[in-house]
Amino acid sequence: MNSITVQNRTFAELQPGDTACATFKLTERDIRLFAAVSGDLNPTHLGAENACSPELSGHAMWGGSLISGLLGNQLPGPGTVYRSQTLNFARPLLLGDRLTVSIIVREKRAPNIVVFDCSGLNRRGEIVFTGVAEVYAPLTKEELELPEMPLVSVQDHDLFEDYVQRCHKLEPLKTAVAHPCDESSLAAVVEAAQQGLMQPILVGPAERIRKLAQQAQLDIARFELVDCPHSEESAAAAVALVRQGKADALMKGSLHTDELMAAVVARDTGLRTDRRISHVFVMDVPTYHKALFVTDAAVNIAPTLEDKVHIAQNAIDLARALGVDTPKVAILAAVETVNAKMPSTTDAASLCKMADRGQILGGELDGPLAMDNAISKVAARIKKIESNVAGDADILLVPDLEAGNILAKQLSFLANADAAGIVLGARVPIILTSRADTERTKRASVAVALLLAAAQQRD
Numbered sequence: 001m002n003s004i005t006v007q008n009r010t011f012a013e014l015q016p017g018d019t020a021c022a023t024f025k026l027t028e029r030d031i032r033l034f035a036a037v038s039g040d041l042n043p044t045h046l047g048a049e050n051a052c053s054p055e056l057s058g059h060a061m062w063g064g065s066l067i068s069g070l071l072g073n074q075l076p077g078p079g080t081v082y083r084s085q086t087l088n089f090a091r092p093l094l095l096g097d098r099l100t101v102s103i104i105v106r107e108k109r110a111p112n113i114v115v116f117d118c119s120g121l122n123r124r125g126e127i128v129f130t131g132v133a134e135v136y137a138p139l140t141k142e143e144l145e146l147p148e149m150p151l152v153s154v155q156d157h158d159l160f161e162d163y164v165q166r167c168h169k170l171e172p173l174k175t176a177v178a179h180p181c182d183e184s185s186l187a188a189v190v191e192a193a194q195q196g197l198m199q200p201i202l203v204g205p206a207e208r209i210r211k212l213a214q215q216a217q218l219d220i221a222r223f224e225l226v227d228c229p230h231s232e233e234s235a236a237a238a239v240a241l242v243r244q245g246k247a248d249a250l251m252k253g254s255l256h257t258d259e260l261m262a263a264v265v266a267r268d269t270g271l272r273t274d275r276r277i278s279h280v281f282v283m284d285v286p287t288y289h290k291a292l293f294v295t296d297a298a299v300n301i302a303p304t305l306e307d308k309v310h311i312a313q314n315a316i317d318l319a320r321a322l323g324v325d326t327p328k329v330a331i332l333a334a335v336e337t338v339n340a341k342m343p344s345t346t347d348a349a350s351l352c353k354m355a356d357r358g359q360i361l362g363g364e365l366d367g368p369l370a371m372d373n374a375i376s377k378v379a380a381r382i383k384k385i386e387s388n389v390a391g392d393a394d395i396l397l398v399p400d401l402e403a404g405n406i407l408a409k410q411l412s413f414l415a416n417a418d419a420a421g422i423v424l425g426a427r428v429p430i431i432l433t434s435r436a437d438t439e440r441t442k443r444a445s446v447a448v449a450l451l452l453a454a455a456q457q458r459d
Contacts, residue, residue, distance in 0.1 A: 004146045008077030011112040011137040014105055020075035021102040024066060026058045026093050034062045057092035063120045063129055066101045071135055073146070075103060076114065079138030083113065087131035091122075098123040103133065112137050159284040159291055160418060160444035163322065163451060164195065172199040173249050173450040175431070176241040178260055179204040179234035180253035183216045184435055188442035189251070190218045197446045201247055203238040205229050231255035235263035239271055242428050249449050251431040261299070264426055275425035276300070276310030279432065280318055281408045282448055285417040288375060292411070293319055293327070293395040297404030298432065299423065305347050308397065309360060312351060314424035315395045316363035321455035322448065330374035330393035331367025332403070336385060344368065344399035351397075364389055367397070371407075420444035422452070429453055 009018070024030075031045050038059065045059055064087045071080050093099050103116045114137045120128040175198045180186045186209065192198040202209055202220065206227035213220045226241070228234040235255060241247040250271070252260050264271050279298035282291060295315045300307055312329055319327035331348035338345045348367030355365040366389035372379035377391030398404035411417040418441050423430035429449035433442045 005143060006073055006077055006146055007143040008079055008138050008141065009075060010141055011076070011108065011114065011139055014076060014108060014114055014137060016105050016107060018075060018105040019102060020070050021100060022066070022070060022074075023098055023100045025098050026062070026095055028056075028095060030062060031056065031058055031095065034059050034065075056095040058095070060087075060089045060092070060129070063093055063099055063101065064131070066099070066120070067103060067118050067131070067133060070101060070103050071116070071133065075105075076135065076137040078142045078144055079140070081136040083134040083136055085118075085131060085133045087118075087129050089129045090127045093120075093122060093128050099128060106132075108137075112139055160420065160440065160447065163444060163447040164197070167195075167197055167447045167450045170450055170454050172196055173446070173453055174199045174201070174247045175249040175251050175446075175449075176201045176203055176238035176247035177251045178238035178253050178263075179228075179231045179255040181205065181208055181212065181231075182254040182435070183212065183218075185253040185433070186212055186218055186220070187216065188433065188437075188439060188446075189223075189253075190220065191439060192443055192446040193223070195443065197443065197450055198251075200224075200251075201226060201238075201241060203228055203241070204231075204234045204253065231259050232263075235260045236266075236269070239263045239266075239269065242271060243269070247428070248453055249429045249431060250426075251446070251449075252433060254435070257298070257432060260430075260432075261423075264423075264430065271426040271428065271430075273425060273427060275314060276303075276307050277423060277425040278307075278311040278314045279421065279423050280315050281404075282318075282322070282420040282422070282444070283408065283411055283417045284419075284444075285411055285415050287415055290394065291319075291322070291324075292375075292393070292417075294404055294408050294411075294419075295395065295397055297398065297401060297408045298421065299401070301401045303400065305350055308347055308351060309354060310425060312355075312360050312363070312365065312395070312397055315397065316360070317455075318422070318424060318448075318452055319394050320362055321452045324394050327363040327394040328389040328392055329363045329365045329367075329395040329397055330369045330389050331365060331397045332371060332374060333368035333399060334370060336368055336370050336373050336383060338368065342368075347399075363395070366390060369393075371396075418444065420448050422448050424452075 100121045102119050106115045106117050116133040118131040177200050189200045201224045203226045206225050228237045278296040281294040296311050316327050333344040338349045345368040352365045366387045373390050374393045380390035421432045423432050429452045431445045431449045
């Protein structure tokens with residue numbers, strides 16, 4: 001980043017009428033950053049159902065604080081010390097409007113006090129605020145480089161809420177929930193039902209589930225309950241409900257994942273199709289510009305090339321169901337060149353050629369790509385990779401389960417990503433949640449399943 005050099009105006013140099021101004025556009029990021037720093041979470045600024053106005057406006061003091069930047073950086077500049085500030089606010093500044101902030105020297109007082117008239121006008125020339133600032137102006141001339149500021153990001157998680165909102169137009173998903181025998185899994189089911197996302201059938205030890213609901217003050221009176229004493233029996237019974245057409249999705253409760261998946265993949269009584277079953281994490285990563293689909297991080301330990309064809313197709317179908325017209329699939333490896341000693345790179349090259357020949361449909365594939373090239377256009381440009389996928393991937397297809405699991409957990413715990421989990425390739429969507437998941441991510445997993453089921457029914 002190029003440094004910026006500024007030079008101050010000393011008390012002796014300043015004259016009445018000297019002025020400085022700057023124009024700023026109020027963005028949602030500005031509002032959220034100011035709220036985070038000031039602690040002012042007024043819904044008038046941040047938006048909420050109980051906000052007084054449907055139009056969002058900036059914090060009044062956001063505009064006032066911009067005066068400080070003019071005084072400290074431009075006029076008088078480095079060495080200026082605030083003495084006092086008054087402000088009178090005439091109208092709010094609405095989200096997206098532009099604010100022109102001006103300061104004008106009114107008078108000078110010995111030994112080095114300078115009085116400024118201050119004002120802020122919106123793009124229509126209307127007064128937003130006026131005020132008076134008094135400062136101690138510098139007495140000696142200075143020229144210095146402004147320090148580089150740390151990168152500040154506002155980590156918004158709104159992707160999953162968009163999925164939930166889109167589900168409100170759909171009928172609740174009839175879902176067989178296998179063994180919801182802890183408070184976390186049962187509460188997630190109740191909340192999803194209250195949100196209109198799910199019509200659950202609870203499959204497990206009936207008396208234990210009723211007692212748990214009573215202790216946790218969860219209302220399950222209107223839910224169908226299928227009594228099964230043990231977790232393995234619960235998994236088999238939940239799968240049977242799907243096979244009988246009584247449920248359109250399957251959800252993991254508090255049993256182990258391998259217990260549920262054993263019932264799903266059972267050759268004669270399970271939910272197999274001609275597709276390989278695979279798992280996708282749909283990730284809302286605050287530092288990435290769109291959803292990331294990470295696959296497979298939970299089911300296929302060491303997938304073959306043939307397995308990866310199914311894994312890629314499953315993920316593409318899911319991304320399309322969630323609104324991505326032509327998903328961009330980055331096939332990950334440690335390097336971006338084909339190396340015969342690294343099977344992940346040769347698999348990537350084969351998958352790309354298979355997509356060219358119509359063996360994988362609906363997406364745009366590229367690989368091998370290292371992780372940096374897959375998600376960063378800058379990294380791709382430095383390495384002279386010309387690709388529509390590089391730096392803009394929707395789907396990250398990992399070499400094996402270990403790599404995928406590590407990647408997903410890194411995104412969750414180092415990048416504060418939210419992750420919804422779903423199993424694909426079976427007769428119906430399988431909602432696979434973890435006890436460590438938040439209520440938000442569990443709700444998102446149900447919403448993803450509902451949107452996928454709706455898309456499959458349309459197809």
